[in-house]
Amino acid sequence: xxxxxxxxxxxxxxxxPALAQRKATIQNVPEIPFTPVPNxxxxxxxxxxxEAVAVATNSKGHTFVFHRSNTNRLFEFDSTGKFxxxxxxxxxxxxxxxxxxxDKYDNIWTVDEGSNMVVKFSPDGxxxxxxxxxxxxxxxxMQAAPPQGPAKPAGKYEFCRPTDIGWDQQDNIFxxxxxxxxxxxxxxxxxxxxxxAGSEKAGSGLGQFNLxxxxxxxxxxxxxxxDRTNNRYQVLDNNLKPIREITNLGVGWNVCxxxxxxxxxxLSNSNPNGNQPGTWDNTGEIYKTELDGTVLGKFGKxxxxxxxxxxxxxxDCRNPNELVLGEIESWRVQKFILKPAAPAxxx
Numbered sequence: 001x002x003x004x005x006x007x008x009x010x011x012x013x014x015x016x017p018a019l020a021q022r023k024a025t026i027q028n029v030p031e032i033p034f035t036p037v038p039n040x041x042x043x044x045x046x047x048x049x050x051e052a053v054a055v056a057t058n059s060k061g062h063t064f065v066f067h068r069s070n071t072n073r074l075f076e077f078d079s080t081g082k083f084x085x086x087x088x089x090x091x092x093x094x095x096x097x098x099x100x101x102x103d104k105y106d107n108i109w110t111v112d113e114g115s116n117m118v119v120k121f122s123p124d125g126x127x128x129x130x131x132x133x134x135x136x137x138x139x140x141x142m143q144a145a146p147p148q149g150p151a152k153p154a155g156k157y158e159f160c161r162p163t164d165i166g167w168d169q170q171d172n173i174f175x176x177x178x179x180x181x182x183x184x185x186x187x188x189x190x191x192x193x194x195x196x197a198g199s200e201k202a203g204s205g206l207g208q209f210n211l212x213x214x215x216x217x218x219x220x221x222x223x224x225x226x227d228r229t230n231n232r233y234q235v236l237d238n239n240l241k242p243i244r245e246i247t248n249l250g251v252g253w254n255v256c257x258x259x260x261x262x263x264x265x266x267l268s269n270s271n272p273n274g275n276q277p278g279t280w281d282n283t284g285e286i287y288k289t290e291l292d293g294t295v296l297g298k299f300g301k302x303x304x305x306x307x308x309x310x311x312x313x314x315x316d317c318r319n320p321n322e323l324v325l326g327e328i329e330s331w332r333v334q335k336f337i338l339k340p341a342a343p344a345x346x347x
Contacts, residue, residue, distance in 0.1 A: 022231040023282035024250035024269050032288060032297035036307040037335040041065070041081045052333050053313045054100040055326035056108070058123070063316075063324060065333055066100035066110055074100065074110060076125065087125035092135060093117045099164045099314060111175070113161040118175055132175070132191055133159040154181045154200040156193040166217035168238060174223050176212035184212060184225055186240055197240035204230055206242035214254035214314070218291055219263055226252040226267070233267055249287050249295070254313065258320035264296070265289045266323065270312045271302040273328065284309050286323075299338065306334055
Protein backbone atom coordinates (compact mmCIF):
# COMPACT_ATOMS: atom_id res chain seq x y z
CA UNK A 1 0.00 0.00 0.00
CA UNK A 2 2.79 2.44 0.84
CA UNK A 3 4.36 1.85 -2.56
CA UNK A 4 1.10 2.58 -4.36
CA UNK A 5 0.48 5.74 -2.36
CA UNK A 6 4.01 6.90 -3.00
CA UNK A 7 3.65 6.52 -6.75
CA UNK A 8 0.35 8.40 -6.78
CA UNK A 9 1.78 11.20 -4.66
CA UNK A 10 4.91 11.58 -6.75
CA UNK A 11 2.90 11.57 -9.95
CA UNK A 12 0.63 14.35 -8.72
CA UNK A 13 3.59 16.39 -7.57
CA UNK A 14 5.30 15.90 -10.92
CA UNK A 15 2.35 17.46 -12.69
CA UNK A 16 2.31 20.85 -11.00
CA PRO A 17 5.67 22.31 -12.15
CA ALA A 18 4.84 21.42 -15.75
CA LEU A 19 1.75 23.59 -15.85
CA ALA A 20 3.77 26.70 -16.65
CA GLN A 21 4.77 26.06 -20.24
CA ARG A 22 6.60 28.54 -22.41
CA LYS A 23 6.72 28.82 -26.17
CA ALA A 24 10.20 29.05 -27.66
CA THR A 25 10.98 32.61 -28.74
CA ILE A 26 13.69 31.77 -31.27
CA GLN A 27 12.55 32.29 -34.86
CA ASN A 28 13.40 30.99 -38.33
CA VAL A 29 14.73 27.67 -37.08
CA PRO A 30 15.11 25.17 -39.94
CA GLU A 31 13.29 21.87 -39.70
CA ILE A 32 15.49 18.78 -39.50
CA PRO A 33 14.04 16.00 -41.67
CA PHE A 34 13.83 12.62 -39.99
CA THR A 35 12.72 9.07 -40.59
CA PRO A 36 11.06 7.15 -37.75
CA VAL A 37 12.06 3.52 -37.20
CA PRO A 38 8.76 1.62 -36.94
CA ASN A 39 8.31 -1.07 -34.27
CA UNK A 40 11.75 -0.27 -32.90
CA UNK A 41 11.52 -2.41 -29.75
CA UNK A 42 10.25 -5.99 -29.76
CA UNK A 43 8.79 -6.95 -26.39
CA UNK A 44 8.03 -10.54 -25.43
CA UNK A 45 4.43 -11.63 -25.85
CA UNK A 46 2.42 -10.38 -22.88
CA UNK A 47 4.94 -7.71 -21.84
CA UNK A 48 4.24 -3.98 -22.14
CA UNK A 49 6.06 -0.78 -21.40
CA UNK A 50 4.73 1.53 -18.74
CA GLU A 51 5.72 5.20 -18.55
CA ALA A 52 8.97 5.14 -20.54
CA VAL A 53 10.65 7.86 -18.51
CA ALA A 54 14.27 6.95 -19.31
CA VAL A 55 16.25 5.54 -22.24
CA ALA A 56 19.95 4.97 -22.86
CA THR A 57 22.26 3.07 -25.20
CA ASN A 58 25.64 1.42 -24.72
CA SER A 59 28.66 1.02 -27.00
CA LYS A 60 27.16 -2.17 -28.51
CA GLY A 61 24.03 -0.35 -29.58
CA HIS A 62 21.90 -1.99 -26.90
CA THR A 63 18.97 0.07 -25.62
CA PHE A 64 17.95 0.33 -21.96
CA VAL A 65 14.46 1.45 -20.92
CA PHE A 66 13.70 2.34 -17.29
CA HIS A 67 9.93 2.51 -17.01
CA ARG A 68 7.16 2.83 -14.47
CA SER A 69 4.76 -0.08 -14.62
CA ASN A 70 2.99 -1.92 -11.81
CA THR A 71 6.56 -1.97 -10.53
CA ASN A 72 9.56 -0.03 -11.81
CA ARG A 73 11.46 -2.09 -14.35
CA LEU A 74 14.70 -1.84 -16.32
CA PHE A 75 14.71 -3.64 -19.70
CA GLU A 76 17.61 -4.26 -22.07
CA PHE A 77 17.23 -4.73 -25.85
CA ASP A 78 19.91 -5.62 -28.41
CA SER A 79 20.90 -3.47 -31.39
CA THR A 80 18.00 -4.84 -33.46
CA GLY A 81 15.47 -4.02 -30.74
CA LYS A 82 15.11 -7.64 -29.57
CA PHE A 83 14.36 -8.02 -25.86
CA UNK A 84 17.34 -9.46 -23.97
CA UNK A 85 16.64 -9.29 -20.25
CA UNK A 86 15.22 -7.47 -17.28
CA UNK A 87 17.79 -6.02 -14.90
CA UNK A 88 17.20 -5.69 -11.16
CA UNK A 89 13.76 -7.28 -10.91
CA UNK A 90 12.44 -6.55 -7.41
CA UNK A 91 15.42 -4.33 -6.57
CA UNK A 92 14.81 -2.16 -3.49
CA UNK A 93 16.36 0.84 -5.20
CA UNK A 94 13.59 0.91 -7.82
CA UNK A 95 10.65 2.89 -6.44
CA UNK A 96 9.85 5.68 -8.91
CA UNK A 97 12.07 5.60 -12.01
CA UNK A 98 13.46 8.83 -13.43
CA UNK A 99 16.69 8.31 -15.39
CA UNK A 100 18.98 5.67 -16.83
CA UNK A 101 22.38 6.48 -18.36
CA UNK A 102 25.33 4.41 -19.55
CA ASP A 103 28.91 5.61 -18.95
CA LYS A 104 31.91 5.17 -21.25
CA TYR A 105 32.71 1.82 -19.66
CA ASP A 106 29.17 0.58 -20.38
CA ASN A 107 28.23 0.59 -16.70
CA ILE A 108 24.49 1.18 -16.27
CA TRP A 109 23.36 3.91 -13.85
CA THR A 110 19.81 4.41 -12.60
CA VAL A 111 18.40 7.49 -10.90
CA ASP A 112 15.28 6.85 -8.84
CA GLU A 113 13.38 9.77 -7.37
CA GLY A 114 11.28 7.55 -5.10
CA SER A 115 14.10 5.75 -3.31
CA ASN A 116 16.38 8.83 -3.53
CA MET A 117 19.12 6.53 -4.84
CA VAL A 118 21.59 6.57 -7.70
CA VAL A 119 22.87 3.07 -8.47
CA LYS A 120 25.73 1.88 -10.68
CA PHE A 121 25.31 -1.59 -12.20
CA SER A 122 27.95 -3.63 -14.04
CA PRO A 123 27.63 -3.67 -17.86
CA ASP A 124 25.73 -6.97 -17.78
CA GLY A 125 23.50 -5.76 -14.96
CA UNK A 126 24.48 -8.62 -12.66
CA UNK A 127 26.24 -6.61 -9.94
CA UNK A 128 25.67 -3.41 -7.99
CA UNK A 129 28.98 -1.52 -8.06
CA UNK A 130 28.14 1.76 -6.31
CA UNK A 131 25.22 3.31 -4.45
CA UNK A 132 24.78 7.03 -3.85
CA UNK A 133 21.97 8.35 -1.66
CA UNK A 134 19.80 6.42 0.74
CA UNK A 135 16.34 4.94 0.58
CA UNK A 136 14.02 6.49 3.20
CA UNK A 137 13.87 4.25 6.26
CA UNK A 138 10.93 1.86 6.17
CA UNK A 139 10.24 2.46 9.86
CA UNK A 140 9.56 6.10 9.06
CA UNK A 141 7.29 5.30 6.11
CA MET A 142 7.87 6.36 2.53
CA GLN A 143 7.48 10.11 2.21
CA ALA A 144 5.89 11.10 -1.09
CA ALA A 145 6.70 14.79 -0.58
CA PRO A 146 9.03 16.88 1.54
CA PRO A 147 7.52 18.04 4.83
CA GLN A 148 5.77 21.38 4.98
CA GLY A 149 7.67 24.39 6.22
CA PRO A 150 11.31 25.37 5.62
CA ALA A 151 13.23 22.95 3.43
CA LYS A 152 15.72 20.68 5.17
CA PRO A 153 19.31 21.67 4.33
CA ALA A 154 20.60 19.57 1.43
CA GLY A 155 23.04 16.94 2.67
CA LYS A 156 26.22 15.92 0.90
CA TYR A 157 25.23 12.28 0.56
CA GLU A 158 21.44 12.35 0.64
CA PHE A 159 19.14 13.32 -2.22
CA CYS A 160 15.57 14.56 -2.40
CA ARG A 161 14.00 13.19 -5.58
CA PRO A 162 17.09 13.24 -7.84
CA THR A 163 16.57 13.39 -11.59
CA ASP A 164 19.66 12.70 -13.73
CA ILE A 165 23.38 11.93 -13.91
CA GLY A 166 26.46 12.56 -16.06
CA TRP A 167 30.26 12.18 -15.98
CA ASP A 168 33.29 14.11 -17.14
CA GLN A 169 36.45 12.69 -18.75
CA GLN A 170 37.99 12.14 -15.30
CA ASP A 171 34.96 10.02 -14.30
CA ASN A 172 33.70 12.59 -11.79
CA ILE A 173 29.99 12.15 -11.19
CA PHE A 174 27.40 14.94 -11.56
CA UNK A 175 23.84 14.54 -10.29
CA UNK A 176 20.83 16.85 -10.62
CA UNK A 177 18.84 16.83 -7.38
CA UNK A 178 15.94 17.47 -8.18
CA UNK A 179 12.31 17.98 -7.25
CA UNK A 180 12.65 19.03 -3.60
CA UNK A 181 16.30 20.00 -3.64
CA UNK A 182 17.31 22.46 -6.33
CA UNK A 183 20.95 21.75 -6.95
CA UNK A 184 23.64 19.99 -8.95
CA UNK A 185 26.15 17.91 -6.98
CA UNK A 186 29.65 16.80 -8.00
CA UNK A 187 31.36 13.67 -6.65
CA UNK A 188 34.65 12.03 -7.53
CA UNK A 189 34.67 8.61 -9.21
CA UNK A 190 34.53 6.90 -5.81
CA UNK A 191 31.48 8.87 -4.69
CA UNK A 192 33.19 11.45 -2.47
CA UNK A 193 31.47 14.85 -2.35
CA UNK A 194 33.38 17.63 -4.13
CA UNK A 195 31.02 20.56 -4.78
CA UNK A 196 27.48 21.70 -5.40
CA ALA A 197 25.65 24.52 -7.17
CA GLY A 198 22.25 25.59 -5.89
CA SER A 199 20.76 24.37 -2.63
CA GLU A 200 17.54 23.09 -1.12
CA LYS A 201 15.97 26.46 -1.99
CA ALA A 202 14.67 27.26 -5.45
CA GLY A 203 16.15 30.28 -7.18
CA SER A 204 16.26 32.00 -10.56
CA GLY A 205 19.74 33.53 -10.59
CA LEU A 206 22.64 32.03 -12.52
CA GLY A 207 23.86 28.98 -10.65
CA GLN A 208 20.48 28.59 -8.96
CA PHE A 209 17.76 26.17 -10.02
CA ASN A 210 14.06 25.51 -9.81
CA LEU A 211 13.62 21.80 -10.55
CA UNK A 212 16.83 20.76 -12.34
CA UNK A 213 15.19 18.03 -14.41
CA UNK A 214 17.96 16.81 -16.73
CA UNK A 215 21.76 16.89 -16.85
CA UNK A 216 24.62 16.00 -19.19
CA UNK A 217 28.36 16.73 -19.29
CA UNK A 218 30.12 17.59 -22.56
CA UNK A 219 33.64 16.65 -23.63
CA UNK A 220 35.01 19.96 -22.31
CA UNK A 221 33.75 19.08 -18.84
CA UNK A 222 30.94 21.63 -18.89
CA UNK A 223 27.68 20.63 -17.24
CA UNK A 224 24.38 21.18 -19.07
CA UNK A 225 21.31 21.44 -16.85
CA UNK A 226 17.65 21.49 -17.88
CA ASP A 227 16.31 24.02 -15.35
CA ARG A 228 12.69 23.14 -15.97
CA THR A 229 10.55 25.43 -13.86
CA ASN A 230 12.82 28.38 -14.70
CA ASN A 231 12.12 27.65 -18.40
CA ARG A 232 15.77 27.60 -19.37
CA TYR A 233 18.98 25.63 -19.68
CA GLN A 234 22.12 26.50 -17.76
CA VAL A 235 25.68 25.62 -18.69
CA LEU A 236 28.15 25.35 -15.79
CA ASP A 237 31.89 24.82 -15.81
CA ASN A 238 33.48 21.73 -14.28
CA ASN A 239 33.55 23.38 -10.85
CA LEU A 240 29.83 24.16 -11.17
CA LYS A 241 30.29 27.88 -11.75
CA PRO A 242 27.74 29.33 -14.21
CA ILE A 243 28.87 30.09 -17.75
CA ARG A 244 25.61 31.04 -19.46
CA GLU A 245 21.90 30.40 -19.70
CA ILE A 246 19.72 29.56 -22.72
CA THR A 247 16.29 31.13 -22.42
CA ASN A 248 14.82 31.14 -25.93
CA LEU A 249 14.02 27.43 -26.40
CA GLY A 250 10.94 27.14 -24.24
CA VAL A 251 10.80 24.79 -21.27
CA GLY A 252 14.07 23.23 -20.10
CA TRP A 253 12.69 19.70 -19.97
CA ASN A 254 15.64 17.50 -20.86
CA VAL A 255 19.11 17.68 -22.40
CA CYS A 256 21.29 15.21 -24.27
CA UNK A 257 24.90 15.70 -25.43
CA UNK A 258 26.07 13.45 -28.24
CA UNK A 259 29.26 11.43 -28.39
CA UNK A 260 32.05 11.66 -30.95
CA UNK A 261 34.71 14.29 -31.65
CA UNK A 262 32.10 16.88 -32.73
CA UNK A 263 29.44 16.99 -30.07
CA UNK A 264 25.96 18.44 -30.30
CA UNK A 265 23.34 19.22 -27.68
CA UNK A 266 19.69 18.23 -28.03
CA LEU A 267 17.22 20.23 -25.95
CA SER A 268 13.59 19.23 -25.45
CA ASN A 269 10.76 21.75 -25.27
CA SER A 270 8.36 18.96 -24.34
CA ASN A 271 4.63 19.26 -24.15
CA PRO A 272 3.72 18.98 -20.46
CA ASN A 273 2.35 16.18 -18.32
CA GLY A 274 -1.41 16.12 -18.80
CA ASN A 275 -1.26 17.84 -22.23
CA GLN A 276 -3.35 20.79 -21.07
CA PRO A 277 -5.44 22.67 -23.67
CA GLY A 278 -3.30 24.87 -25.90
CA THR A 279 0.03 23.30 -25.05
CA TRP A 280 0.22 21.35 -28.30
CA ASP A 281 0.29 24.65 -30.18
CA ASN A 282 3.52 25.88 -28.62
CA THR A 283 5.46 22.87 -27.29
CA GLY A 284 6.70 19.48 -28.36
CA GLU A 285 9.76 20.13 -30.52
CA ILE A 286 13.40 19.16 -29.93
CA TYR A 287 16.28 21.52 -30.81
CA LYS A 288 19.76 20.59 -32.00
CA THR A 289 22.56 23.01 -31.13
CA GLU A 290 26.30 23.40 -31.22
CA LEU A 291 28.00 23.49 -27.81
CA ASP A 292 28.35 27.25 -28.13
CA GLY A 293 24.55 27.54 -28.26
CA THR A 294 24.13 28.02 -32.01
CA VAL A 295 20.80 26.44 -32.94
CA LEU A 296 21.12 24.20 -35.99
CA GLY A 297 17.54 23.05 -36.34
CA LYS A 298 14.52 21.48 -34.71
CA PHE A 299 12.28 18.48 -35.28
CA GLY A 300 9.12 16.89 -33.95
CA LYS A 301 5.80 18.09 -32.63
CA UNK A 302 3.25 17.10 -30.04
CA UNK A 303 0.91 14.25 -30.95
CA UNK A 304 -0.63 11.13 -29.50
CA UNK A 305 0.21 8.96 -32.50
CA UNK A 306 3.74 8.21 -33.67
CA UNK A 307 5.81 9.98 -34.87
CA UNK A 308 4.29 12.70 -32.68
CA UNK A 309 5.63 13.27 -29.16
CA UNK A 310 3.61 12.94 -26.00
CA UNK A 311 5.89 14.19 -23.22
CA UNK A 312 9.47 13.31 -24.20
CA UNK A 313 11.00 12.72 -20.78
CA UNK A 314 14.46 11.59 -21.85
CA UNK A 315 16.60 11.33 -24.98
CA ASP A 316 19.62 9.26 -25.96
CA CYS A 317 21.88 10.78 -28.62
CA ARG A 318 25.07 8.72 -28.43
CA ASN A 319 24.92 8.86 -32.22
CA PRO A 320 23.76 12.41 -33.09
CA ASN A 321 22.01 11.11 -36.21
CA GLU A 322 20.05 8.45 -34.33
CA LEU A 323 17.92 9.60 -31.40
CA VAL A 324 16.06 7.33 -29.02
CA LEU A 325 13.20 9.05 -27.21
CA GLY A 326 11.32 7.93 -24.10
CA GLU A 327 7.77 9.24 -23.63
CA ILE A 328 5.70 9.26 -20.45
CA GLU A 329 2.15 9.62 -21.63
CA SER A 330 2.20 7.42 -24.72
CA TRP A 331 4.12 4.68 -22.87
CA ARG A 332 6.47 4.16 -25.77
CA VAL A 333 10.02 4.52 -27.07
CA GLN A 334 10.68 5.93 -30.53
CA LYS A 335 13.83 5.98 -32.63
CA PHE A 336 14.44 8.71 -35.22
CA ILE A 337 17.06 8.85 -37.97
CA LEU A 338 17.93 12.51 -38.55
CA LYS A 339 18.90 13.94 -41.92
CA PRO A 340 20.92 17.09 -42.64
CA ALA A 341 19.12 20.36 -41.89
CA ALA A 342 19.12 23.67 -43.74
CA PRO A 343 21.51 26.50 -42.68
CA ALA A 344 21.51 27.37 -38.98
CA UNK A 345 19.30 29.95 -37.30
CA UNK A 346 20.54 32.72 -35.06
CA UNK A 347 21.36 32.08 -31.43
